[in-house]
Amino acid sequence: xxxxxxxxxxxxxxxxxxxxxxxxxxxxxxxxxxxxxxxxxxxxxxxxxxxxxxxxxxxxxxxxxxxxxxxxxxxxxxxxxxxxxxxxxxxxxxxxxxxxxxxxxxxxxxxxxxx
Amino acid sequence: xxxxxxxxxxxxxxxxxxxxxxxxxxxxxxxxxxxxxxxxxxxxxxxxxxxxxxxxxxxxxxxxxxxxxxxxxxxxxxxxxxxxxxxxxxxxxxxxxxxxxxxxxxxxx
Numbered sequence: 001x002x003x004x005x006x007x008x009x010x011x012x013x014x015x016x017x018x019x020x021x022x023x024x025x026x027x028x029x030x031x032x033x034x035x036x037x038x039x040x041x042x043x044x045x046x047x048x049x050x051x052x053x054x055x056x057x058x059x060x061x062x063x064x065x066x067x068x069x070x071x072x073x074x075x076x077x078x079x080x081x082x083x084x085x086x087x088x089x090x091x092x093x094x095x096x097x098x099x100x101x102x103x104x105x106x107x108x109x110x111x112x113x114x115x
Numbered sequence: 116x117x118x119x120x121x122x123x124x125x126x127x128x129x130x131x132x133x134x135x136x137x138x139x140x141x142x143x144x145x146x147x148x149x150x151x152x153x154x155x156x157x158x159x160x161x162x163x164x165x166x167x168x169x170x171x172x173x174x175x176x177x178x179x180x181x182x183x184x185x186x187x188x189x190x191x192x193x194x195x196x197x198x199x200x201x202x203x204x205x206x207x208x209x210x211x212x213x214x215x216x217x218x219x220x221x222x223x224x
Contacts, residue, residue, distance in 0.1 A: 004157075033211075035214075040124075040216050041216055042119070042121075042203060042213075042214035042215050042216045042217055043158070043203070043214040044214070045211050045212070045213075048211065058211055059211070059213075090157050090158070092157070100145065100146065100207060100209075101146055101163060101165065101207065102146050102148045102160075102163060102205060102207035102212050103148075103160050103163055104160070104212070106157025106158050106159070107157050108155065108156050108157050109155070109156070109157055
């Protein structure tokens with residue numbers, strides 16, 4: 001099925017561990033982004049990419065790295081997990097033509113707990 | 116950064132009732148959007164608004180883009196149990212999309 005696929009759905013990390021959250025889309029979307037969702041705060045943009053080889057920071061980028069080697073994949077890396085990174089993470093994508101119109105397709109999320 | 120204030124935070128209504136929620140911002144947005152999130156899923160786009168003053172409907176949903184470009188509202192008429200979820204407003208600026216904190220809707224049969 002076409003869409004945005006995120007793995008894993010759930011993850012528990014110890015403080016200081018590293019991990020990569022995977023995001024893949026098969027709609028040939030140029031724009032991809034990562035958001036985190038915390039209670040009472042809505043979704044906040046972490047990093048985004050407008051195409052392979054191009055990434056940029058969003059509102060809350062500290063503690064996260066991204067890369068975009070292919071159009072399909074946009075992994076999010078936590079280099080040294082902290083309890084403050086406990087959150088639900090969403091990946092979203094859209095075409096560049098729809099980017100400024102905000103019609104994003106979201107994945108189903110990764111729930112991360114850092115203990 | 117740009118902040119979106121969404122209200123109410125939660126609503127408990129009876130099936131068949133109408134619902135209204137709104138979103139305000141201190142900044143101007145080019146596009147206002149309304150998303151719905153079901154438990155365990157990502158947000159799904161309900162309505163997108165592109166012009167100040169624009170009023171758009173999608174079935175039982177109606178949304179408006181405020182004339183000042185700093186606010187928007189969403190109405191749901193004749194609510195049904197499957198309307199349960201969290202509704203987010205979002206404003207699209209020049210570089211990114213900002214979200215409100217959400218309105219959690221509970222519909223009692």
